[in-house]
Amino acid sequence: MERRTAARTAVVWDAVHGLLNGGRTAEQSVLDIGGGTGGLAVRIAAQGHRVTVIDPSPDALAALARRADEEGVADRVTGLQGDLGNLSDLAPEGGVDLVLCHGVLGLVDDPAGALSTITSVLRPGGALSLLVSQRHAAVLARAMAGHFIQASEILAGEQERGEHRFTAEELAQLLGAAGFTATTTHGIRVFADLVPSSLLDLEPGASAALLELERAVADRPEYLTLASQLHVIATR
Numbered sequence: 001m002e003r004r005t006a007a008r009t010a011v012v013w014d015a016v017h018g019l020l021n022g023g024r025t026a027e028q029s030v031l032d033i034g035g036g037t038g039g040l041a042v043r044i045a046a047q048g049h050r051v052t053v054i055d056p057s058p059d060a061l062a063a064l065a066r067r068a069d070e071e072g073v074a075d076r077v078t079g080l081q082g083d084l085g086n087l088s089d090l091a092p093e094g095g096v097d098l099v100l101c102h103g104v105l106g107l108v109d110d111p112a113g114a115l116s117t118i119t120s121v122l123r124p125g126g127a128l129s130l131l132v133s134q135r136h137a138a139v140l141a142r143a144m145a146g147h148f149i150q151a152s153e154i155l156a157g158e159q160e161r162g163e164h165r166f167t168a169e170e171l172a173q174l175l176g177a178a179g180f181t182a183t184t185t186h187g188i189r190v191f192a193d194l195v196p197s198s199l200l201d202l203e204p205g206a207s208a209a210l211l212e213l214e215r216a217v218a219d220r221p222e223y224l225t226l227a228s229q230l231h232v233i234a235t236r
């Protein structure tokens, strides 16, 4: 895996992997809504779980099928064309143990409605893994690049390229209204997007040290507002 990608994904993977391994059954049923080309779905299937990926993009689903084939997990991965709007019709009958909703909630017009739809496909005791972009990190990044007007717009909660970025408070409120309780909240990519790739490529040991630093600050509330993304594991 590319060095920067590893630092960006490690904390999310640690949480999802821990949740699945601590599960009630060895083989769990996972639904990845907006799972795209299946980077996470295939990794989860390789651990022995069943994953249904629902995504509106046929190209992403074709890439998912190729990837699942290459990794020898095609029998445990199902790709279906659809979106949050018809999730209830496409989800496996009887519900799932875990729903992944990564990078999708900020794309829909009605995030509250989307969360309430997700509750309808979770088995009792099931969990939601939610990953969203975090507003304040985007304000900082735009300001540092000299894009002060864009920074002000994002600060005011205006959407950029169709994506809504959440604050931790806003997310907690949305989850609470849908009946979810957050069991963990992690800040993702606190430093990884700010570090020049040349440093990671050339400095021996830098990538591993960055990854450890990301892990060390992920559950520190004082770093949440600097994180590019928020990752929440929530149950009902």
Ligand SMILES: C[S@@+](CC[C@H](N)C(=O)[O-])C[C@H]1O[C@@H](n2cnc3c(N)ncnc32)[C@H](O)[C@@H]1O
Pocket (backbone or CB within 6 Å): 033, 034, 035, 036, 037, 039, 054, 055, 056, 057, 060, 082, 083, 084, 085, 101, 102, 103, 104, 107, 108
């Ligand atoms: C930013 S990508 C995230 C992909 C993957 N979940 C990840 O974290 O790498 C957003 C994905 O959501 C899909 N998507 C867009 N609108 C959606 C919707 N309304 N419902 C479900 N998925 C949607 C896109 O096709 C794309 O694959």
